[in-house]
Each structure stands twice: as C-alpha cells, then as structure tokens.
Amino acid sequence: MCASSCCKKGAHHAVCCHGHGASSPARSGKTIGAAVPELFGANVFSDQVMKARLPKETYKALQRTINAGASLQADVAAVVANAMKDWAIERGATHYTHWFQPLTGATAEKHDSFISPSVEGTVIMEFSGKQLIQGEPDASSFPSGGLRVTFEARGYTAWDCTSPAFLKEDGAGNVTLCIPTAFCSYKGEALDKKTPLLRSMNAVSRQALRVLRAMGNSTSQKVIPTVGAEQEYFLVEKEYYSKRLDMMNCGRTLFGAPSPKGQELEDQYFGAIKDRVSAYMKDLDTELWKMGVTSKTKHNEVAPAQYEMAPVFTSTNIAADHNQLVMETMQKVALRHNMVCLLHEKPYAGVNGSGKHNNWSLATDDGINLLEPGQTPGDNAQFLVFLCAMIKAVDEHADIMRTTCGSSGNDHRLGANEAPPAIISIFLGQELTEILEKLAKGEKICSPEGCQFVKIGVDSLPDLPKDNTDRNRTSPFAFTGNKFEFRMVGSSQSISGHNVALNTIAAEALDEIAGRLEKAKDVNKEIQALIKETMAKHGRIIFNGNNYSDEWVVEAQKRGLPNVKNTADALKTLVTPKTIKLFDKYSVLSKEELHSRYEIYSEQYAKHLNIEARAAVQMTRRQYIPAVIRYISVLGASAGAAGKHGNVQKKLLEKISKLLEAVDKKVDKLEAEAQKARAIEDVGKQASAFRDKVIPTMLSLREDVDQLEELLPADLWPVPTYSDLLFKL
Known part of the structure; x- marks a missing residue:
C-alpha cells in the first residue's frame, strides 16, 4: 500500500492537472509553443494516463487510496505496477527507482532494472506490486540522528501514491521511472522529510x-494545504567556477573584493534576459514541463547574474517534490550550457542573496480557498476565522518557524536588507488590520455603502478584493490577498520542513477554534469573541512597516517577539518541551524524531562551516600567499632597480608585506579554531564553537585577503574576481 494509507497520512493528489502523456514536440513536428500542451506532463504517470491504462475498478480503488487514504490491496497494486512499467518502457525506461528525500535535504535514488531472468536463459521485463509499494535501500549512510545505529542498516521506502510517478531523462539518453516514496526505519521512525509532511497535511x-x-x-471532504515555491538562483560561467575552490566545495565565495559595479544601478531586476541565459531558461522549462512541474514565471532578479523561476500552486506534498526536481534540474541543465547554477543563499558578499518564497494557503477539495476574502457574510466569517487561526499560530510558534529557516547559508542572508530579518512578524496591510481592530472593539466599519455596525454572519463586511494591500517585501510572513508568503526560506533548502511547521501550528490553532465553535450556542457571537481575543493576545505579531529598520528591532523587543539571529541558537527550539508537545499531539513528529533532527541539523551546520574553514585555509596557503610573495619579489626587484626613485614600490611593498604577515597569522588561527571545534563531541556545543570562533576568524582573514586582491595586478591574482563571476556570462 502507498505511504499515505499505511501511515494514515493521506494527502490530496494535486490541485493543478498533470499532463497527458503525449508525444514530444520533436516527434510531433510542432514548434515548442504549439506543442506545450502535449509536452506538459509527457513524463508523468498522471491521472489521465492512469484512467486510460487501468481497468475502471482498479482506477477507482487507487483513487480511494489517493483521496481518502484507503488501504491499497495487493491485487490492485499489481495491476498498477504492470501498467506503470509498460508505460515507462514505451517511453524508453529500462530502470526504476524509489525516489525519496532523506534528511540531507537532497534526494536519493537507487536504480533497479526491470529485467528478470527466465528459465530459457533470456530475460523478461517485470515489475511487481510489491516492488512498487515497498523498497529496502541501505539506510546506514543516511543521517538518522540516533534513530538507528550504523550496523542496523535496514530502511524502507513506501510508495507515496499521492504524488505521481514520473520519468527522469539524463544527457546520456537513460530514462528512469521515479516513484516518489517515504523513507522510514525498521521501527517506523521517519528518516526523511516527506513522511512528517504527509502527517502534517493530514x-x-x-x-x-x-x-x-x-x-x-x-x-x-478534505482540506489541502497548497504551496507555490518561487525559486531564486545564480548562474556563473563554468570555467570561472572550476577555478574557485570555495565555490566548488562550499557553493559560495569565501573571498572576493567587491566589483566596481554591483546592483546599485538597479538595472538587473526584470531587465532584458541575455540570449545565453534565455536559452538555458528555455531548456529548463522544457525539462520541467515534461515532468509535470508548472514552471510559469522567469525573470532577472535584483543581483547581477541572479534569476527566479516561479511555478503554479499545487498541493504541498507535490510542491515539495517538484521543488526538489526544480533545484536538481536547474543544476543539471546549467552544465549543458557550460554554466553552473548556484543555489547557495549567499554566493557573493555585497549583493543580494537567494531565497525561495513559500506561498502557503488552505483549499478544500471542492475548490474553496479558505484564506480568500469573500463577498458574502458567511464567506467573510470563514475567512476571518482562518485568518485569526494563522495570527494565533504564528505568534505562539514564531520560534518554530524561525528554526525551519536555519542553515549556515541562510544566516548570511536573513536581515541583510535583502531578505526578512530573523524576527517573525505578519504583514496584513493597513486596511485588513484596521478591520480586525475595529471588529475586535465592536466599532463601525465603513463600506462603499456607508458606515454600519458589523455583526459577523449577519451584516456584510466591506468588499475585500484579493489585492487589497500593497506587497511588503520586508515582511517574513506576508498576507498577499489569498495566501501567506513565507519569505525567510533559504534557496537551497527543502520546503518540506517549513510546511510541516506551518501545517502543524495551523492544526493546533484550528483545533482550539473548532472546540470553541462546536460548543458555542451562537457561532457568530463566538467568532466575534474569537476576533477580539486574537487581536488582544496575538495582535503584537502584526507589523505593516519596514522590517529592515532599526526601530522595528527595538519595537519587536518591546512586544516580546523573539529575535534569534543564528542557526545554532534557532535549532534548540526543536527539543523544547513546547515543540515536542505540539508535534507529538498531532502525530507529526515524535520526541525521538525531533531530537534526531536537532542532532542532524546541528551537525550539518558545523560540517558546512568546517568545510568552509578548510577551503579558506587551503586557498590562502596554496593560492593567495604564493601569489602575494611573487608580487613582493617583483616589487623588491623594481624598487632596487629604481633606486632613490622607488618610493612608490617601497610604499606598496610595505603595505602588502604587513597584510601578508596578518594573513599568515590569521590563517594559522583559523586552522587552530576549526581543529578545536571539530574535537567537540556535543553537537550543540560544536555548532556554537563554529559560530563563535570559526566564523569571526574566517571573516577577519577575508578582510585582509580582499585588501590584497585590490592591491595585486590582475594577471597575478590566482582566482576569478567578482567582476568575472557576476558579469561575464
């Protein structure tokens, strides 16, 4: 049976449609534009493909599992597996894989061929129901945070039939059937990001x-959390990337003097897309469309060589799968164009970093967006109830939301006047905020027809169009008409963890509200009381101003809002009694699973910083110091030859020599601090040591190296500069 039924974690199949399984444009002879409807979803075992290929009763049984979480019988699984295999082979597949998302943040896959030996010594192509619904990859090398020990390697993948199977093609012409799966331990603990996501959706x-x-x-009959995950990224010339040890090993530059031009002219944002980048985006769209990813929008972002892709909304589970495919495909396609796609949150100092905006909402299976203002009293009452639920949820669990955005890369970005600060707040816009405040006080609200007292469910609110507010790009959690835009998510992060948190904190708030409404003698009066109480207890989380301002930091402190500035501290929230109680109550993550994630993410934070420290040491000793010494030799010879006229050379020689001595001392200190941090066994203390000792030393070393870059001749500097990296595409 699929993961959603065996673990009782049902999830809606999709809000948007999934293609037709048609022939490719090349075979049909159509232009790309004309063939997009046929191209889209061509590599997806979509609902339409299943309906065409499965017997009617088998199809109905599978839909009951997808939509209602019913158990999938073995005979049904066998028929589905055979149809899936035939479809995949027809499209060139020779192998299948259970595609899953371990706690590394990346995806994982082990490929098995469809061949099965026959008694005649030949092979036949087989794929059983058992092979479809369950796999057994070696779990020993995946992070588990203590959920299992190394010598207990068994792990299980279970088919998540709520997310369609799809085909992946590579540059060598290989085609693989990918079956989205959950990944758990022998004892049933979640070893992945998908399992808790499915649980939270339920x-x-x-x-x-x-x-x-x-x-x-x-x-x-069902409420589906929906997501549209906008993805920001950088592109860089492959030749330059391969000459930078820091970019190859860390995904970002650890050194680099500013380019004469940055983003200050504001000419990149929404500017004309260069032909070479446009060709890349075209190929990217084609690859994504074939896999059913609704790549909708593409444009230049604010920083030089930075871009964005945005999809259409779909159910959270599928959106998370698709975003993983987006990141993987972006990187794969870039290489074909002799470029490298950078997903790090801060590849370059001094220009904007990258995030992804997680646009979250709640929709019913019959098409109602629960966060969309309506035109009737009943619709508006419903909207206000769900809006109050989110205000309460975010205020009570801002620490959890902040934790989900923690990473060594995102720490560079948050609060850097390019992304929201680490303080969680909600932007509602002035009009909506005033309506809530007046409703809470029982005051008159003016509508186009005039002013009147509003009784929820009896009189009507003023019309609230979808875009009744301006967009606040500084807010970490902004209401944008019919959804909330969570803007703190890092560009390289899986969106699963953020949506696990949003779904779970929303579930708790809605649970409390449901209890009140179920007991209420007058539901309308209870809603009025709910609005009043929400604004009184949780209105502090609403802030419609500039989140970048120093004044907001002071004001947030007065309001008692947390300001957790780094990942090492943020991760501690995962193991607080409040967090454990919340996730355990709704069967999303157990105490043990939360502790495992604290261990894993703290360790990953320390490991990333350790890699950066080692790369910085190597680059300094093997590239920068030798280059500076060569130039000092040149200067010394020139100063000697110039005699009494060599003052310029002598002055420059003295300045560079002092910087070189400082660099030599700092690189020794960096190596020593990293070695001390690595020796700490406690993951929390180790993460803190890297934060408090290694990062400051690495930044201090960078200051001197960057000064040297600005003093040395371009032909002697050993690595591509920021001007090369940002502007030579």
Whole structure:
C-alpha cells in the first residue's frame, strides 16, 4: 500500500492537472509553443494516463487510496505496477527507482532494472506490486540522528501514491521511472522529510474540517494545504567556477573584493534576459514541463547574474517534490550550457542573496480557498476565522518557524536588507488590520455603502478584493490577498520542513477554534469573541512597516517577539518541551524524531562551516600567499632597480608585506579554531564553537585577503574576481 494509507497520512493528489502523456514536440513536428500542451506532463504517470491504462475498478480503488487514504490491496497494486512499467518502457525506461528525500535535504535514488531472468536463459521485463509499494535501500549512510545505529542498516521506502510517478531523462539518453516514496526505519521512525509532511497535511485537514463543519459546511471532504515555491538562483560561467575552490566545495565565495559595479544601478531586476541565459531558461522549462512541474514565471532578479523561476500552486506534498526536481534540474541543465547554477543563499558578499518564497494557503477539495476574502457574510466569517487561526499560530510558534529557516547559508542572508530579518512578524496591510481592530472593539466599519455596525454572519463586511494591500517585501510572513508568503526560506533548502511547521501550528490553532465553535450556542457571537481575543493576545505579531529598520528591532523587543539571529541558537527550539508537545499531539513528529533532527541539523551546520574553514585555509596557503610573495619579489626587484626613485614600490611593498604577515597569522588561527571545534563531541556545543570562533576568524582573514586582491595586478591574482563571476556570462 502507498505511504499515505499505511501511515494514515493521506494527502490530496494535486490541485493543478498533470499532463497527458503525449508525444514530444520533436516527434510531433510542432514548434515548442504549439506543442506545450502535449509536452506538459509527457513524463508523468498522471491521472489521465492512469484512467486510460487501468481497468475502471482498479482506477477507482487507487483513487480511494489517493483521496481518502484507503488501504491499497495487493491485487490492485499489481495491476498498477504492470501498467506503470509498460508505460515507462514505451517511453524508453529500462530502470526504476524509489525516489525519496532523506534528511540531507537532497534526494536519493537507487536504480533497479526491470529485467528478470527466465528459465530459457533470456530475460523478461517485470515489475511487481510489491516492488512498487515497498523498497529496502541501505539506510546506514543516511543521517538518522540516533534513530538507528550504523550496523542496523535496514530502511524502507513506501510508495507515496499521492504524488505521481514520473520519468527522469539524463544527457546520456537513460530514462528512469521515479516513484516518489517515504523513507522510514525498521521501527517506523521517519528518516526523511516527506513522511512528517504527509502527517502534517493530514493533521491540518482534520482540524480545518472540524472548523468548517462547525460553521455549517457539510460538503467539503478534505482540506489541502497548497504551496507555490518561487525559486531564486545564480548562474556563473563554468570555467570561472572550476577555478574557485570555495565555490566548488562550499557553493559560495569565501573571498572576493567587491566589483566596481554591483546592483546599485538597479538595472538587473526584470531587465532584458541575455540570449545565453534565455536559452538555458528555455531548456529548463522544457525539462520541467515534461515532468509535470508548472514552471510559469522567469525573470532577472535584483543581483547581477541572479534569476527566479516561479511555478503554479499545487498541493504541498507535490510542491515539495517538484521543488526538489526544480533545484536538481536547474543544476543539471546549467552544465549543458557550460554554466553552473548556484543555489547557495549567499554566493557573493555585497549583493543580494537567494531565497525561495513559500506561498502557503488552505483549499478544500471542492475548490474553496479558505484564506480568500469573500463577498458574502458567511464567506467573510470563514475567512476571518482562518485568518485569526494563522495570527494565533504564528505568534505562539514564531520560534518554530524561525528554526525551519536555519542553515549556515541562510544566516548570511536573513536581515541583510535583502531578505526578512530573523524576527517573525505578519504583514496584513493597513486596511485588513484596521478591520480586525475595529471588529475586535465592536466599532463601525465603513463600506462603499456607508458606515454600519458589523455583526459577523449577519451584516456584510466591506468588499475585500484579493489585492487589497500593497506587497511588503520586508515582511517574513506576508498576507498577499489569498495566501501567506513565507519569505525567510533559504534557496537551497527543502520546503518540506517549513510546511510541516506551518501545517502543524495551523492544526493546533484550528483545533482550539473548532472546540470553541462546536460548543458555542451562537457561532457568530463566538467568532466575534474569537476576533477580539486574537487581536488582544496575538495582535503584537502584526507589523505593516519596514522590517529592515532599526526601530522595528527595538519595537519587536518591546512586544516580546523573539529575535534569534543564528542557526545554532534557532535549532534548540526543536527539543523544547513546547515543540515536542505540539508535534507529538498531532502525530507529526515524535520526541525521538525531533531530537534526531536537532542532532542532524546541528551537525550539518558545523560540517558546512568546517568545510568552509578548510577551503579558506587551503586557498590562502596554496593560492593567495604564493601569489602575494611573487608580487613582493617583483616589487623588491623594481624598487632596487629604481633606486632613490622607488618610493612608490617601497610604499606598496610595505603595505602588502604587513597584510601578508596578518594573513599568515590569521590563517594559522583559523586552522587552530576549526581543529578545536571539530574535537567537540556535543553537537550543540560544536555548532556554537563554529559560530563563535570559526566564523569571526574566517571573516577577519577575508578582510585582509580582499585588501590584497585590490592591491595585486590582475594577471597575478590566482582566482576569478567578482567582476568575472557576476558579469561575464
């Protein structure tokens, strides 16, 4: 059976459609534009493909599993597996893989061929129901955070039939059937990011349905959290990338003097896309469309050589799968164009970094967006209830939301006047905020028809169009008409963890609200009381101003809002009693699973910084110091030859020599600090040591090396400069 039924974590199949399984444009002879409807989803075992290839009763049984979480019977799985195999082979596949998302943040796959030996000494192509629904990859080398020991290598992948199977093609002409799966240990603990995501989707659906039932909705059968994940990225010339040890090993530059031009002219954002980049984007769209990823928008971003791709909304589970495919495909396609795609949050100092905007909402299976203002009293009451739920949830669990955005890369970006600060707040816009405040006080609200007292569910609110507010790009969690835009997510991060948090904190708030509405004698009066209480207790989380300002930091402190500035501190939230109680209550993550994630993410943070420290040491000793010594020799000879006229050479020689001595001392210190940090066994203390000792030493070393870069001749500097990296595409 699929992961959603065996673990009782049902999730909606998709909000958007998934293609037709048609022939490629090359075979049909059409232009790309004309062939997009056929191209889209051509490599997806979509609902339409299943309906065409499966017997009617088998199809219905599978849909019951996908939509209602019913158990998938073995005979049904066998028929589905055979149809999936035939479809994949027809499209050139020779292998299949259970595609899963371990706690590394990347994806994993082990490929098995369809061949099976026959008694005649030949082979036949087989794929059983058992092979479809369960796999057994070696789990020993994946991070587990203590959930299993190394010598217990067994791990299981379970088919997640709520996310369509798809085909991946590579540059060598290989085609592989990819089956999205959950990944768990022998004892059933989640070893991946998908399992808790499915659990959280189930949790928020249950509680949201209770609220809807209490408000008189008897038709919706499921509530689906939906997401559209915008993805920012940089492109860089492959030749230059390969000459920088820091970029190859760390994904970012550890050194680099500023380019004469940065982003200050504001000419990159939404500018004309260069032909070479446009060709890359075209290939990227084609690859993504074939796999059913609704790549919709593409444009130049703010920083030089920075770009963005945005998809259409879909269910959170599928959106998370798709975003993993987006990141992987971006990097793969870039190499074909002799470029490298950088997904690090801060590849270059001094220009904007990259994030991904996680646009989150709740929708019913019959098409109602629960975060969209309506035109009737009932619709508006529903909207306000769910809006209050999110205000309460975010205020009570801002620390959890901050934790999900923690990484060594994202620490460079948050609060750097290019992304939201580490302080969590909600932007609602002035109009919506005033309506809530007046409703809470029982005051008159003016509508186009005039002013009147509003009684929820009796009189109507003023019309609230989708875009009744301006967009606040400084806010970490902004309401944008019919969804919340979580802007703190790092560009390299899986979106699963952020949506696990959003779904779970929403489930808790909705659970409490449902209990109140179910007991209320007058639901409308209870909603009025709910709004009043929400604004009184949680209104502090609403901030419509400039989140970048120093004044907001002071004001947030007065309001009692947390300001956790680094990942090492943020991760501690994972193991607090409050967090453990929350995730355990809704069966999303157990105490042991939360502790495992604290161990894994703290260790990953330290490991990333250790790699950076080692790369910085190597580059300094093997590239920068030798280059400076060569130039000192040149200067010395020139000064001697010039005699009394060699003052310029002598002055420059003295300045460079002093910097070289400082660099030599600092690189020794960096190596020593990193060695001390590596020796610490406790992961939390180790992470803190890298934060407090290694990072400051590495930054101090960079200051001197960057000064040397500005003093040495271009032909002697051993690595490509920022001007090369940012402007030579």
